[in-house]
Amino acid sequence: MKKSNGKSLKERSFGWIDERYDITGVIEFAKKKSVPKFRETIWYYFGGIALLLFVIQVLSGILLLMYYQGTEDAAYESVKFISTKVSFGWLIRSVHSWSANLMILAIFIHMFSVYFLKSFRKPRELTWYTGFILLALSMGFGFSGYLLPWNELAFFATKVGTDITRQIPVIGDWLLILLRGGEEVTGATLSRFFGFHVAVLPGLFTVFLVLHLMFIQRQGMAEPEDWKKLPDSEKKQIPFFPNFTLRELLIWLIVINILAILAVFFPWELGIKADQFASAPVGIRPEWYFMFMFQVLKLLPANILFLSGEFVGIAGFGIGIFLWFIVPFWDKRTPESRRNKTITYVGIFVVMFIIVFTILGFILD
Amino acid sequence: MSEEQKGSNKNSNRRDFLGMLLGGGFFAWIISLFYPVLKYLDPPKIEEVKVSSVKIGAVEDMEKDSGKIIKFGNKPVIVVRKPEGEYIAFTAVCTHLDCIVQFRKDYKQIYCACHNGRYDLNGRNVSGPPPAPLKRFGVTIKDDQVIVYKEEA
Numbered sequence: 001m002k003k004s005n006g007k008s009l010k011e012r013s014f015g016w017i018d019e020r021y022d023i024t025g026v027i028e029f030a031k032k033k034s035v036p037k038f039r040e041t042i043w044y045y046f047g048g049i050a051l052l053l054f055v056i057q058v059l060s061g062i063l064l065l066m067y068y069q070g071t072e073d074a075a076y077e078s079v080k081f082i083s084t085k086v087s088f089g090w091l092i093r094s095v096h097s098w099s100a101n102l103m104i105l106a107i108f109i110h111m112f113s114v115y116f117l118k119s120f121r122k123p124r125e126l127t128w129y130t131g132f133i134l135l136a137l138s139m140g141f142g143f144s145g146y147l148l149p150w151n152e153l154a155f156f157a158t159k160v161g162t163d164i165t166r167q168i169p170v171i172g173d174w175l176l177i178l179l180r181g182g183e184e185v186t187g188a189t190l191s192r193f194f195g196f197h198v199a200v201l202p203g204l205f206t207v208f209l210v211l212h213l214m215f216i217q218r219q220g221m222a223e224p225e226d227w228k229k230l231p232d233s234e235k236k237q238i239p240f241f242p243n244f245t246l247r248e249l250l251i252w253l254i255v256i257n258i259l260a261i262l263a264v265f266f267p268w269e270l271g272i273k274a275d276q277f278a279s280a281p282v283g284i285r286p287e288w289y290f291m292f293m294f295q296v297l298k299l300l301p302a303n304i305l306f307l308s309g310e311f312v313g314i315a316g317f318g319i320g321i322f323l324w325f326i327v328p329f330w331d332k333r334t335p336e337s338r339r340n341k342t343i344t345y346v347g348i349f350v351v352m353f354i355i356v357f358t359i360l361g362f363i364l365d
Numbered sequence: 366m367s368e369e370q371k372g373s374n375k376n377s378n379r380r381d382f383l384g385m386l387l388g389g390g391f392f393a394w395i396i397s398l399f400y401p402v403l404k405y406l407d408p409p410k411i412e413e414v415k416v417s418s419v420k421i422g423a424v425e426d427m428e429k430d431s432g433k434i435i436k437f438g439n440k441p442v443i444v445v446r447k448p449e450g451e452y453i454a455f456t457a458v459c460t461h462l463d464c465i466v467q468f469r470k471d472y473k474q475i476y477c478a479c480h481n482g483r484y485d486l487n488g489r490n491v492s493g494p495p496p497a498p499l500k501r502f503g504v505t506i507k508d509d510q511v512i513v514y515k516e517e518a
Contacts (some may be wrong), residue, residue, distance in 0.1 A: 063406075088401035090403050
């Protein structure tokens with residue numbers, strides 16, 4: 001480093017930026033931030049993992065956009081071109097698909113850990129709400145992205161998935177046409193889903209992600225009730241920077257390695273091109289994170305009392321998901337620093353329900 | 366050198382070595398990340414259609430004193446029929462900035478609309494920005510059919 005005025009280039013460029021943007025202030029702030037260290041600290045890493053995978057999604061998605069063509073005639077062929085002709089195209093596509101699935105998994109783990117540690121409680125209600133919206137948007141990403149290769153599996157999954165909106169009273173039919181761009185799943189649907197996937201959803205996601213991260217920065221890490229009750233001498237903390245950050249980086253490296261192994265050794269299949277006049281193939285199923293809902297709907301009888309089984313199932317999920325969304329609201333009567341056992345039991349029930357029906361979905365065929 | 370100094374020297378050597386290993390590993394990781402991405406961005410070569418001649422129709426199909434663009438493989442070629450009935454052909458890509466030229470009846474010249482480039486009917490750049498003449502294609506008539514062919518360089 002060349003010296004001038006007794007300061008190195010590094011010091012001078014830091015000084016230049018610091019003078020204008022008060023970097024020292026940011027560093028001071030980061031130094032004060034700390035993460036509670038206890039048995040459950042591991043769960044604090046999952047939000048960061050989801051964030052890493054989202055960044056990978058954005059980057060690999062941009063790369064796929066360089067060759068993908070979102071039309072009925074060209075979509076399947078262009079994905080095939082990426083997978084077979086473009087150097088490392090198969091790898092980029094495989095990374096995008098695997099990373100999408102791992103991201104949803106990371107968000108699920110993140111959400112349940114927040115739920116069981118009761119971190120959604122006052123003052124963090126809005127962090128929970130924005131996080132829930134981010135999960136919903138991620139599932140929207142998954143659903144819309146699934147159609148883009150325009151293969152048989154995607155075509156029927158989209159037919160079934162969008163048909164469900166018909167069950168919504170009053171606006172159901174209108175919503176179906178809005179989603180499909182017509183009565184049927186056609187090239188018009190593909191254009192819409194492509195638009196949702198690369199423009200609408202990324203825009204919305206970015207807004208909620210910024211809010212979510214801002215709330216966390218502003219309030220600091222959540223401290224669970226049990227930990228808060230400890231005497232001050234036993235409250236172990238680790239500084240957010242550099243200790244926690246370095247550990248998070250190490251975990252990111254491990255996640256990247258897992259992703260690379262999955263993408264290389266289990267490349268994503270393309271299947272056969274969608275045909276609007278072919279029968280649905282045997283063993284058709286949605287992505288795993290929609291499996292439990294799909295399976296429950298399959299098991300319901302055609303009619304329950306005077307309502308259709310389909311409607312009862314979808315209304316049930318709608319209400320259940322809404323109640324889950326507003327958990328900070330119905331937990332607020334719990335006195336501060338008291339446990340609410342019901343919430344824990346409900347959580348355990350939900351986790352078991354999802355696991356059992358997901359497994360059933362994969363083994364009952 | 367005292368024992369103590371020797372120890373610290375050894376330590377800093379070991380530290381340097383580990384630092385190099387870590388830095389080298391990171392560097393290799395970055396390369397292994399960027400290599401596939403850069404290769405990916407390089408589009409695969411699409412094979413050029415090899416064409417040596419193209420039939421463009423009967424002699425009387427084209428009016429005298431007119432021009433048209435034909436497909437020669439995947440390259441455009443301009444064919445002009447002079448007022449006296451003779452056929453000529455040139456590459457239709459302007460030598461200036463890649464636009465496609467046209468025949469202008471009023472000028473009796475080949476004209477590029479992008480920047481007012483003009484070529485005479487021998488393909489010579491006579492006015493405007495084009496820096497070089499248009500490459501000539503051969504035209505022959507066989508059994509009343511007009512055939513455009515690539516002239517050997």
